Amino acid sequence: MSSREKPEFSIADFLDQGRWWRNRGLVLLNIALIIPLMSSIVNGLDSSLVNGLQILPQWKEYFGNPQGKLLGIIGSAQFLGNLGGLPFSPFVSDLFGRRAALFIGGLIMLAGVAVQSASWNVGMLIGARVTIGLGMALCSNAAPLLLIELAYPAHRGKITSVYNSCWYFGSIVSAWVCYGAYEHAGNSQWSWRIPTIVQAFLPIIQVVSIWFVPESPRWLVSKGLEGRAAQILAKYHANNGDERDPLVVFEMAQIRHAIRLEERVNQSTTYLSLFRTPGNRKRMMLIMAIAVFSQWSGNGLVSYYINLVLEGVGITDTQQKAAINGGLQIYNFFIAIGASFLIDWLGRRTLFLMSNIGMLAALYNTRGNVAAAKATIPLIFIFYLFYDIAYTPLIVTYSLEILPFRIRAKGFAVMNITIMATVAFNQFVNPWALEAIGWWYYLVYCGWLVFELVFVLWFIVETKGAFVWWHVPSPYSICTT
16 A cells, blocks of 8 residues: 555444443444334234234124125225325425424324224225325334434344334234234124224334434434434444544544435436436336235235135134234244344345245145145245245345435335335235135236246346445446445
8 A cells, every 4th residue: 555545444444343232322222223113013013904803703794794895995995095105205204304204104193093993884994094004104214214324334234124024023913912802802893993902002102202212313414413413323323422433423424425415416316217227227127026026926815815815725713713813923023033134144136036936836835625724824834934034024125235325215215115006906906816716816826926936036136245335336236335
């Protein structure tokens, strides 16, 4: 190195190499991050609620035993509300802050839960579900941003993966609350009203406690509040609470640089920029494809209509169906959390390939009749083993890794809109198709999984270890920036 050359530093040079639980600031920070992590749990609880309610005889009787298209509308109502709120949610987060967006979203959700728990007809239920989806749109946009922008740099990747995996924890709560309500109030309206009331528990905690969580330092700097941002980074990232700590100085410099770059590129970057160059078109093809695959791989059949699936193989006992549903959600949660720690070991492309091959094999073998019921249940668990190792932890992580900084926000918004649109369509079509053609519908998904496997084999690129600070790559490169 010549005397005129300056050494280049990365953030890794300033990170605390000790155990995080021995750093008081990191302990307090990780406890605080539980509050935005709850948004994923709330999403999983609400998204799985109609699935659990379908099993309860009192819910079906009270609402006239909805089937086919009507059941599809009830199931998709929350996702339609979410889809309607997504285009506006980034503006709320950027204008009022991440915490304020979570607070407003929580209040809207609580209003929806109140109407839902008091519903006396299908129209009221659908309206409540749409309202809940609207509030969830605000929370699901603000929570990941707050997590990523506030988390300790060395923890961001794992927290991103764990966030998406926490969806299953909410699904567990939903399944077992429905089971418990049926056990203790099976012949009463409370067998379905209690699960809807329980849905308010976590939003209440978020609304009450979100103001005790630090605001995003990046948002504070963007509003000219650099002093407050430095104080937060010093308290929670630096081991000594010193604003002159090298890590705090380095992070503040990165944030300022990123905001200046963002201000320049936003003058010329639009949604059309996502498709303007060959490299960006490939990125968006990959992102939109995995977004669709995450919902159209056959998982929607069990995730949202397990009652129809189990009755299709001859399992009609309510208690047995509720127990299978509850056990499946616990299983999914632990598989997804475990997979979150495999992404840097096995690599993204390997996990996607393993996932699609395993799902295809499991779903193909679930086709059959009532006599095959005992074999079908284990195959459902096997199917979710392979789904959870890739599409639960990687859907957010992979999308962020292949998007360069200048189009990351808009590209991520497109991914979320694609998922919501796919889910809403899927929710409407699945019950109608199952009623119309029964088990033949599984063969349709098998054919689609073959297409997914070919796509993953030919187009998915590996991003393991591809991490470059603030570097904007060429249109043809795929790396994190």
